[in-house]
Amino acid sequence: MPNPVVSQDVRDILRLRSPAAWLLVGMFFATCLSMGLWNDEGVDHIWVIVLAAVLFAVAALGVMYLPGDPLPTWAGALLAAASPVMALLVVSQLPTPPFNAQQHWFFAATVAYLTFMCVRGAVVWAWIGLACRFAVYIGWCVVTGQGALTGLTQSAVDIAPLLMATFFAYTVRPTARSIFQLREQANLSAASEAASAAVLEERDAQLDRLDVIARPLLEVIASGRPLSRAEQDDCRLLEARLRDRLRAGLLIDDGVADAAREARRRGVTVVLLDDGGLDDSTPSVRESARGAARSALTLARSGKVSARVLPPGRPMVATILVNDGDSEYHVEVDRAGVVHSDQFVSVGNFDPTTLGLEDSDTTMPGKGIH
Numbered sequence: 489m490p491n492p493v494v495s496q497d498v499r500d501i502l503r504l505r506s507p508a509a510w511l512l513v514g515m516f517f518a519t520c521l522s523m524g525l526w527n528d529e530g531v532d533h534i535w536v537i538v539l540a541a542v543l544f545a546v547a548a549l550g551v552m553y554l555p556g557d558p559l560p561t562w563a564g565a566l567l568a569a570a571s572p573v574m575a576l577l578v579v580s581q582l583p584t585p586p587f588n589a590q591q592h593w594f595f596a597a598t599v600a601y602l603t604f605m606c607v608r609g610a611v612v613w614a615w616i617g618l619a620c621r622f623a624v625y626i627g628w629c630v631v632t633g634q635g636a637l638t639g640l641t642q643s644a645v646d647i648a649p650l651l652m653a654t655f656f657a658y659t660v661r662p663t664a665r666s667i668f669q670l671r672e673q674a675n676l677s678a679a680s681e682a683a684s685a686a687v688l689e690e691r692d693a694q695l696d697r698l699d700v701i702a703r704p705l706l707e708v709i710a711s712g713r714p715l716s717r718a719e720q721d722d723c724r725l726l727e728a729r730l731r732d733r734l735r736a737g738l739l740i741d742d743g744v745a746d747a748a749r750e751a752r753r754r755g756v757t758v759v760l761l762d763d764g765g766l767d768d769s770t771p772s773v774r775e776s777a778r779g780a781a782r783s784a785l786t787l788a789r790s791g792k793v794s795a796r797v798l799p800p801g802r803p804m805v806a807t808i809l810v811n812d813g814d815s816e817y818h819v820e821v822d823r824a825g826v827v828h829s830d831q832f833v834s835v836g837n838f839d840p841t842t843l844g845l846e847d848s849d850t851t852m853p854g855k856g857i858h
Contacts, residue, residue, distance in 0.1 A: 504551070504552045504604070505552055505553065509552060513545070513548045513549065513552070516548070516597075516600060517541065517544065517545045517548070520541050520544060520593050520594070520596070520597045521538065521541040523590050523591075523593040524537040524538070524540070524541055524578070524591075524593055525537065525538070526590075527587060527588060527590045527591045527593075529583065529587040529588075529591075530581075530582065530583025530586075530587055531581045531582070531583075532581055533581055534581075536577050536578075536580065536581050537577075537578060537581060539577055540574045540577040540578050540594060541597075543570055543573060543574050543577070544570075544574055544594070544597040544598070544601070546570070547567055547570040547571075547574075547601045548600070548601045548604075550563065550566070550567055550570075550601075551567060551601050551604045551605055551608060554567075557608065557609060558608060558609020558610060559605065559608045559609055559610040559613070561613075563610070564605065564610035564612075564613030564614075565613060567601070567602075567605055567610070567613065567617065568602075568605075568610075568613040568614065568616045568617035568620070569617070569620075570598075570601075570617070571598040571602060571617035571618065571620060571621040572617070572620035572621050572623065572624045574594050574597065574598055574621075575594055575598065575621045575624040575625055576624050578591075578593075578594045579624065579625060579628040582628075584632040584633070584634065585632075585634060592642065595642075595643070595645075595646055598617070598618070598621050598646075599618065599646040599649050599650060602614040602617050602618055602650060602653075603649050603650055603652070603653035604653070605617070605653075606650065606653035606654050606656065606657040607653060607656060607657060607660075607661075609657065609661060611653075611654055611657050611658075614650060614653070614654075615650065615654075618646065618647075618650055621643070622639075622640070622643050625639050625642070625643055626639035626640055626643065627639075629642075709723075721753070725749050725752055725753065728748070728749075728752055728758070729745055729748070729749055732744075732745060732748060732758075732760045733745070735760060735761055735762065736760035736761060736762050736795075736797075737762030737764075737766070737797065738762055738766040738767065738774055738797065739760055739761075739762045739766065739777060739778060739781060739795060739796075739797050739806065740760060740762075740778075741778055743778065743782050744760070744778050744781050744782050744785070747781070747782045747785035747786050748760060748785055750785075750786075751785040751786070751788050751793060754788070754789060754790070755790055756785070756788045756789070756790060756791060756792065756793055756812075757791070757792040757793070758785065758792075758793050758795075759792070759793070759794040759795070759796075760781070760795050760796075761794075761795070761796040761797065762796075762797040763796065763797055763798055763799045764797065764799055764800050765797045765798040765799055765800050765802060765804075765805040765806065766797050766805055766806070767800065768800065769805060769823070770825070772825050773805060773821070773823065773824070773825040775825075776821050776825040776826075776827055777797065777805060777806040777821045779827075780795075780806065780808055780819050780821055780827050781795040781806075781808055784808050784810050784819060787810070787812070788810060788812050789812060789813065790812060790813045791810070791811040791812045791813050792809075792810075792811045793808070793809075793810050793811075793812075794808070794809045794810075795807075795808045796808075803822060803823065804820045804821060804822050804823075804828075805821050805822065805823055806820065806821040807819070807820050807821075808820075817829055817830045818830050
């Protein structure tokens with residue numbers, strides 16, 4: 489039995505790909521963009537500010553949708569690089585000194601997606617991204633005469649969120665792995681219970697069927713009286729029917745079983761086999777194969793009928809060979825349920841009348857049980 493497929497991505501626990509996450513990212517992007525557009529005092533090229541906001545949106549979506557848990561190295565490097573690039577775009581347009589603190593909106597934007605990089609397992613890359621953003625901003629402060637201390641003090645506040653995200657990554661991610669393992673064990677247990685229930689249900693159905701078809705003869709045998717010739721024939725027919733249930737698999741149903749019993753009663757040798765070709769087929773294809781077998785068994789008056797489900801992977805799923813005295817014909821059922829024979833092609837259930845064979849009296853005396 490194949491193991492159930494269980495997702496082991498922390499995004500599924502945190503619902504990072506849910507509509508609520510989309511809404512949160514959209515609102516945060518709109519807030520950052522509005523802060524950049526509204527506080528445009530001293531900004532020479534507002535489109536650069538817009539480009540920085542778009543870069544943030546791309547990075548945030550990357551954290552949500554880039555594959556892998558933890559994030560692969562290439563993804564962590566790209567997301568980390570977005571942080572200093574965003575800072576460089578914004579500071580290139582800021583006046584000296586900045587008009588107000590809201591012109592530093594990119595601080596919150598970068599630290600927001602860097603914290604979720606930690607959650608996704610790219611802790612080192614998140615800290616590299618923050619360090620590079622620090623370097624860009626402090627370097628800008630030094631170049632513009634504001635001093636390195638100014639740049640450091642204004643940036644240092646973002647260390648706290650990333651520290652909390654790092655703590656989260658090293659405590660919650662192991663817990664998430666435990667959750668995944670428990671979920672996988674629960675799914676395996678449920679699958680095992682379902683398989684056991686199916687086996688028990690099939691066993692009960694087989695016992696009920698056996699009770700119906702075998703109990704009368706078993707009661708006669710248990711009584712100790714000698715069996716008549718008719719009862720002996722019934723025993724041989726019952727043995728053949730039980731053998732068919734074991735060997736014919738999906739080819740046999742009550743209709744095929746009844747047709748095989750009557751054919752054997754008329755003296756026809758019947759061989760029914762299932763080698764697995766119907767296992768993955770649709771119900772209509774299975775019914776086509778069973779219909780072809782039923783019709784061939786019903787028409788046969790002597791000789792031999794061999795119906796076989798072929799192994800998987802063949803162009804045909806079932807083949808039936810009928811040697812009925814002086815006549816012999818071959819019937820096949822393909823994967824689409826189309827029934828072919830030496831004399832006709834029909835779509836759907838097998839129609840024996842197209843063979844040109846007349847259905848004679850089914851009460852012909854028996855010629856032995858096979």
